[in-house]
Amino acid sequence: MLANKRILLIIGGGIAAYKSLSLIRLLKGAGAKVTPVLTRACAEFVTPLSVSALAGEKVYTELFDLTDEAEMGHIQLSRVADLIVVAPGTADLMAKMAGGRADDLASTLLLATDTRVLLAPAMNVRMWQHAATQRNLAQLRGDGVLFVGPNDGEMACGEFGPGRMAEPEEIFAAIAVALGGGVLAGKHVLVTSGPTHEPIDPVRYIANRSSGAQGTAIAAALRDLGARVTFVTGPATVPAPDGVAVVRVETAAEMLAAVEAALPADAAVMAAAVADWRVANAGVQKMKKDGSGRAPALEFDENPDILARVSRGQNRPGLVVGFAAETETVVEHASAKRLRKGCDWIVANDVSPATGIMGGRENAVTLISDAGAEVWPRMAKDAVARRLAERIAAALQAR
Numbered sequence: 001m002l003a004n005k006r007i008l009l010i011i012g013g014g015i016a017a018y019k020s021l022s023l024i025r026l027l028k029g030a031g032a033k034v035t036p037v038l039t040r041a042c043a044e045f046v047t048p049l050s051v052s053a054l055a056g057e058k059v060y061t062e063l064f065d066l067t068d069e070a071e072m073g074h075i076q077l078s079r080v081a082d083l084i085v086v087a088p089g090t091a092d093l094m095a096k097m098a099g100g101r102a103d104d105l106a107s108t109l110l111l112a113t114d115t116r117v118l119l120a121p122a123m124n125v126r127m128w129q130h131a132a133t134q135r136n137l138a139q140l141r142g143d144g145v146l147f148v149g150p151n152d153g154e155m156a157c158g159e160f161g162p163g164r165m166a167e168p169e170e171i172f173a174a175i176a177v178a179l180g181g182g183v184l185a186g187k188h189v190l191v192t193s194g195p196t197h198e199p200i201d202p203v204r205y206i207a208n209r210s211s212g213a214q215g216t217a218i219a220a221a222l223r224d225l226g227a228r229v230t231f232v233t234g235p236a237t238v239p240a241p242d243g244v245a246v247v248r249v250e251t252a253a254e255m256l257a258a259v260e261a262a263l264p265a266d267a268a269v270m271a272a273a274v275a276d277w278r279v280a281n282a283g284v285q286k287m288k289k290d291g292s293g294r295a296p297a298l299e300f301d302e303n304p305d306i307l308a309r310v311s312r313g314q315n316r317p318g319l320v321v322g323f324a325a326e327t328e329t330v331v332e333h334a335s336a337k338r339l340r341k342g343c344d345w346i347v348a349n350d351v352s353p354a355t356g357i358m359g360g361r362e363n364a365v366t367l368i369s370d371a372g373a374e375v376w377p378r379m380a381k382d383a384v385a386r387r388l389a390e391r392i393a394a395a396l397q398a399r
Ligand code: C5P
Pocket: 192, 252, 270, 271, 272, 273, 274, 275, 276, 303, 304, 305, 306, 307, 308, 321, 322, 323, 324, 325, 337
């Protein structure tokens, strides 16, 4: 896929620059040609010599190097690549790109190019969350720049949160996807996520504490491997990922209809926290106090089990993955659920309040399949998502 593709790799000045050396090795191993461009600050973190030795190519650093201009002008340099990759994409580089500035070789190339750009942000969590960076991110997305990461996790500066550059393997996968490859290219995966809201009357509803964070991360990870993702989401608190087809629903009944409409799919990951019951006698008008001091008696009907229906339906995807949020005897309950619902895998997690998992950044899951129960260490939800996406890709390839 990457054989003979030409990647112009702009390495910004950040501690994550060392990871770009591994990225060069991965790209070279896949047969790609890598032309490295170093910003001035980058040379503080990795040496031009090591970059050039790994890439097996000349390293470009300054705009006004007349020898370079005679050999290959900066305009031409910006055009010969199949893809421009910026890794690490620092806050400063993002700001320059968003503002259209061209005051050094890297920013000039980025302004002069007509080639697609993939950026792997890397910066301190506060810098990433700053309104200016988020503005620049939105601007760059609007300009068609592709992004990979940043990930959540511990940072070189000792803080924790989003801002860690994506791992070389993830950037490599994103490059493959941008160039039309990716292990899940051509596959359609359906993901459900978030809670459902079941109305009591037009202004009140029954809900649960699901944030949609894990389902969102799974959809993004599948997209990053090249899958076409349909993302059916209830009213989640985290925003839906880019680059997936989003179908917004409120109730379990709406989610079932959206899921059935989205099939066929090669795989389905049902991470939604679907309400088990809906209010059978929901008010058409807002329910009023009647002065008697008695609360209205709500009656409930059972909601359809979407996972069980998909698992046993005519349009069953080749791989169906369910979730089991439990608060006690997690593995036994989840294993029984896998058989009862007819899905292939169950991702089980303990959502007792003490774990901090529901609504939190991290998850500790056990993957249950017919091969048994596999305990995964506690990790960030996006790391769980990437691992699950890789397992799904491997399972679909083995079929
Ligand atoms: O039965 P329980 O809600 O614990 O099962 C969890 C799994 O079943 C999740 O994958 C969830 O998305 C799915 N589910 C569903 N429809 C329901 C209830 C749960 O698809 N009505």
